[in-house]
Amino acid sequence: MPENLSVLIVDGCPVTRETLRSHLLGLHDLDVRIEEASSAVEALQLCARLTFDCALIEYHLPEDGGPRLLSQMRDGGHLPFAAILLTGSDEDQLSDESLECGAHEFLNKETALRCGVRAVVGRSRQRFILERDYRKSEADLRALFDCGVDATVIVDEHGEVRMANRSAQHLLSRDDSTLVGQPFLSLLTPQQETSFRTVLVAERPPAQYELDVVRSNGASVPVEMTVSKVRSPSGNVTTCILRDISERRQLQAERTQQRRFIERITDSVPVSLFVHDVSNYRILFGNGTVMGLLGYPHSPDQTVADQLIPLVCPDDQEKVRLHLAVSAAGVGTEVATAEFRARHRDGRQRWILSRKRVLRREEDGLGVLILGMAEDITERKKREEQLQTLSLVARESTSAIIITDAAENILYVNPSFERTTGFLLAEALGRKPGSFLQGPLTDPSNVRMMREAVASRTPIRMEVLNYKKDGSTFWIEIFIGPVLDDHGACTHFVAVQNDISNRKRTEQKLAEARKEAEQAARAKGEFLATMSHEIRTPMNGIIGMTGLMLGTSLSSAQQEYVETIRLCGESLLGIINDILDFSKIDAGKMELEDFELSVRSLCEESLDLVSAQAGSKGLELVVDIADDCPERIMGDPGRLRQILLNLLSNAVKFTDRGEVCLRVEVNPGAQLAFAIADTGIGIPVALQSKLFTAFSQADGSTTRKYGGTGLGLAISQRLAQLMKGEISFSSAPDAGSTFCLEIPFRPAAQNRVTRQVRKKTLQGKNVLLIVGNSSSRAALGRLLRRSGAQVHDLAIPEEGPLHFSQSGPQDVIVLDQNILDRNRAGVDGLALLRQIRCSPALIATPVVLLHRHTDPDIAESFPSIGAIRRLAKPIHAELLLRAVERAADVLPEQGAPSHKSASGQRRFSGAPRILVAEDNSVNQRVARLLLENMGCLVDVVGNGLEAVAAVKQAPYDAVLMDCQMPELDGYSATGHIRAQESTTRLPVIALTAHAMDGERERCLEAGMDEYLSKPVDAGDLYTLLKALIRPR
Missing domain, CATH: 3.30.565.10 (Histidine kinase-like ATPase, C-terminal domain)
Structure with a gap:
């Protein structure tokens, strides 16, 4: 059966195309299908529709030429298995270019026709089939290579990557184009590049490695690499099989982390945990042993029995031997436990708890591995002894004791609790104390405080009203405290309560008595305030009027009578003040100023x-x-x-x-x-x-x-x-x-000096001190010496003359006039003074004379005394020093001091207008006379309403306002006056017979400007008015 063959002829010459067609059609063993194209465009259009086994293409094709057409056919995927370029010349250069473009043959047209188109096409076809089979075999091998699960990289003898399968590309996140031709060492981390370089050149490198390769994004991947050397015709290559061990590394890291976590746990627990085999007690794992708890190192050469038994208390040694034997036999599944006493390395006795259990058994059931635990329980044993003692105390205690768990459920109550409340232990167990001990009369705030303290694990002590089983109430003082374990966690609560009902009843009686006492004190205070007002009101009239009378012309007898009345009034006022002070102190209302x-x-x-x-x-x-x-x-x-x-x-x-x-x-x-x-x-x-x-x-x-x-x-x-x-x-x-x-x-904060310091203004000055009283002489002498003076004390003998010549020259004489006034045996006062002035050293010495207010002027009886300065007693230190300084010419003389008027009264210049609001007629007259003597114009009203009306009608400079008046008192009247003021504030001075604590503050709060208590002192009144009245 003839073989089918499809041929495409591409030539711009119709004759050439016909010639080639004729030759091809003459091939009897081939069933030839022929298509023709005169240009590259037509050829590409045909290739797009049809598939050709062979293509005969004119090299010098018009427009693009044959090589260009071949390139386009190859790029479009239409290149036939046999592509032959035909040309009219035999140029070698054209042949090379044709082969580079994908042509399988490059022939001269004459040669092709002479040799026969059949042979040319057959040879090209056979070559194509071989190449196709090779490429298919290579593709199959590549597919098989890419199917490998492990990443495989083939490295040539120069260390460059020749091939890498898909697993390798995926592992390294690179494609073939970025891998092939790259140095393999560039795929490793810099730390491993040097060490692996020797592997590539070694004849017999180690079989396996663990290393890190680098992906295209820079991330490193742990791999296990198997290396093998392979000989090939093209040279030795190294095959590297890479297996990603990231998961294995992660698993190893997790296992390491788990092991470290377990080690940290075992190291943190306050007990020794260990695993040992049964045969020789070899420690396979653990954080310590019994010997470690006792301060001794574990010796692998000795059994634990040989090390431990000598340290155990003799009474407990047999118990320990049995414990070790049972655990070593590995019989049964129960935990072998023993508590024993042993001697620590520091010499103290410690309690040890040992527990052991079989971890692994042989087929015969005998233990192979033992898990052991050892714990120092010395402190626990001490606590148990203390708890036994406390339990005994709780049973015998007169205080009611409650013990609950951490959830506040009762675990224990002592007999005293049962006696106090009537609830038995069986009735209280498992209940919360507040559920049956508190009731409607219990203060909710107390209950809330207890709950908050328990919730915050804070101890609390307080008083609370509780209920008994029979429904009666009683007061208790309760202390609630948490019991904490070694880690600070609350395990229990303990409440201790005492019945304080009797004390509460006593406190209630005391509170009632205190309330009655306070009421009595208030009544006494109100009584004193009333009495103070009632007594001071007439006293104001008595003292005020007598003061005014003493300023008038009186006979000596009248002067004495009035003075007596005034002194009696002042004495009575002093008694009133004493009683008020005592009342304030007694009531605890006396406040000190600072x-x-x-x-x-x-x-x-x-x-x-x-x-x-x-x-x-x-x-x-x-x-x-x-x-x-x-x-x-x-x-x-x-x-x-x-x-x-x-x-x-x-x-x-x-x-x-x-x-x-x-x-x-x-x-x-x-x-x-x-x-x-x-x-x-x-x-x-x-x-x-x-x-x-x-x-x-x-x-x-x-x-x-x-x-x-x-x-x-x-x-x-x-x-x-x-x-x-x-x-x-x-x-x-x-x-x-x-x-x-x-x-x-x-x-004082402004002057922290702890000693009196004064300049030495009298330095180098001689002062003769003639003072009869020894105490006064000593005090004045120290005062003068502190200022730097050389003081010569001259004591006055009881009899005989004085010898002033012995004193030497003096700058100043300080003389007590009392010496001159008294009668002395042998010397009278004037003779003494003459003797002073007859002394040559003292004839011109200035004298500072110390006298009483009642002493006569010595200059009248002894005009020749010379320079003299009078200083009234009692002596003020600063006045004495200034007088001596002036007498010694240390301090310049001052001008003559100003004097008051002959009457001693102070008067205003300008006749200020004053309103007096006072309901007592005597006090009205006293106030009027006092103010008129000061040069004031005075209007008087009898109550607060009249005072408010008067202020509206006339411009007053000040108001003297009595606080206690009928119809409208002084406080309210002042409020009305303040309410009707526009801009200028009228000074209001309170006049009150109340001298109780807080009266001044009450007056100022009512809007008054100042406060005077009766009886009113004229000087104080003048000073206040002077300060408050605004100049016109």
Whole structure:
């Protein structure tokens, strides 16, 4: 049967095409189908529709030429098995170009016709079939190569990749084009490139490697590589089979991590865990042994029995031997347990708990591997002993004890709980305490606090109302605390409660008594306030009127009568003030202020207040402040002055002759001590114990002779105690008394200097000090020496003349006029003064004369005394030093001081208009006269309504407003006045007979500007008006 053959003839010449057709049709053994094309375009169109076995193509085809057509046919997939290029010449260059374009033959047309087209076509076809079979075989081999599961790379002798199957391409994430021809070493990590280089050149390289190859994205992949050398005609090649071991590496990492995790767990537990074989006790795994717990290393050469038994307490050795034998035999499935005592390496006895169990057995059932655990339970044993002791205590305790688990379910109650509540242990077990011990009357806030404390594991102590089994209530004081294990986790709660019902009933009675006492105190306070108002109102009239009368012309008898009335009124006012102070202290409402004050000024001003009384008795008043005393301190100056004034007044009151000396010094512990010493009548020992008792005097005769309420010392002691201080005293009958106020002090913040510092202004000056009283002479001498003066003390002998010539020249003489006034044996005062001036050294020396207010002017009886400066006693340190400095020409003289008017009254220039709102007619007259004497125009109204109306009608400069008035009181009237003001604020001064605590604040809150308590002092009133009235 003839073979079918399809041929395409492509030639621009019709003759040539016909010639070739004729030759082909003459082949009798072939059934030839022939198609013709005169151009490349026609040929490509035919190839697109038909398939050809052979193509005869003119090399010099018009337009693109034969080689170009072959390239297009090959690119389009239409290249036949035999492609023959025909040409009219025999150029070798054309032959090479034809073969490069995909032609199977390149023949001269004449040669082709001469040799026969059949032979040419047959030869080309056979060649094509061989090439096709080779390519098919190669494709089959490649397909087989690519089917390999393992990645395979073939490397030539130059180290370049010749082939790589699909698994290799997938593993390396590269295609064939990026792998073939690449150096194999470029596929490895830089660390492995050098070591693997020797493998490629080795004759017999190791069979397997584990290394990392690099993908196209730079990621490394762990592989196991099998290497083999193969000889081929083209040279030696190396076959590298790569197996991805990422999962194996991951599994190994996970196993390593698991092992480390288990090791960390075993290392963290407070017990020894280990696995050993039965035969020789070889430790296969673990974190320690029994020997390690006892401080000894485990020796592999010895059995645990040989090491452990000698350390075990003799009473427990047999128990340990049996335990080791049972565990070594590996019989049974139960855990072998033993507790025993052993001696630690440090010499102490420890309790050890050992547990062992079979992990693996042989076929015969005998154990092969043993899991062992050893734990030091010494502390647990101690706790068990403590719990036994506590259990005994709980049973015998009178307090009710409840033990719950961490969920607050009751595990135990002691007998005392049963007796107290009526609930038996069986009835309480498993219940929550709050479910049956609290009820409707229990304070919900207490229950909430207990729940919050339990939830936060915080101990709590509180009082709560509970219920008994019979429904009755009782008060308990309960403590609830958590019990924590070694890791801080709560395991139990313990509650201890005591019945405090009796105490609560007592507290209720005390609260009721306290309430009654407070009501009584309020009633007493209201009574005192009322009495203060009712007494001070007429006292204002008495003292005010007597003060006005003393400013008029009176006979000596009238002067004495009025002065007596005034003194009696002031005495009664002092008694009222004492009672009010005592009431405030007794009620706990006395509040101390904290201001900066001068210690010396406080002492000197306090002495000034008693100087008149002391001068009338001829007493010497002395203040002596130690050098190390602070100059300024923080404290309540008013209350300190009150204490000192009370002590000084008592000293002057009970001293008929001699002196009263106030000394100040610093005692250990930053205590400032004020000591008031007198030369008075003293206090009998039998009566000293009740000296600080309120409303008491030393005895009845004292009260009758000296007067007083007996409140002064009691108030002073209470004030001292409020200052965290104390008043103490020492006394003997007819030997005087010394009262000492001792208080803690703080130096003033602005002046932390703890010593009095003054410039040495009298440095080099000689001062002759002639003072009869030794205490005064010593105090004044120290004062002058601190300023740098050379002081010459001259004591006055009881008899005989004075020899002033012995003193030498002096710059200043400080002379106590008291020396000149007294009668001395042998020398009278004037003679003494003449003797001073007759001394050549002292004839022109200036004199600073110390005198009382009541002493006569010495210049009238002895005009030749010369230069003299008078200084009133009691002596103020600063005034004395200035007087001496001026006398010694250290300080320049000052101009003459200004004096008040002859009447001693202060007057306004401009007649300010004042409204007085006062319902008491006497007080109206007192206020009118006081204000008119100050030069004021005065209008008076009788209640608050009239005051509000008057302010609307006239422009007043100030209002004196009584607080307690009918119809409308002063507080409300002030509010109305403030409400109707536009811009200018009218000064309102409160006048009240109330002197109780808080009255001033109440007045200021009502809108008043200042506050004066009755009886009103004229000087205080003038000062307030001067400060508040705006100049016109």
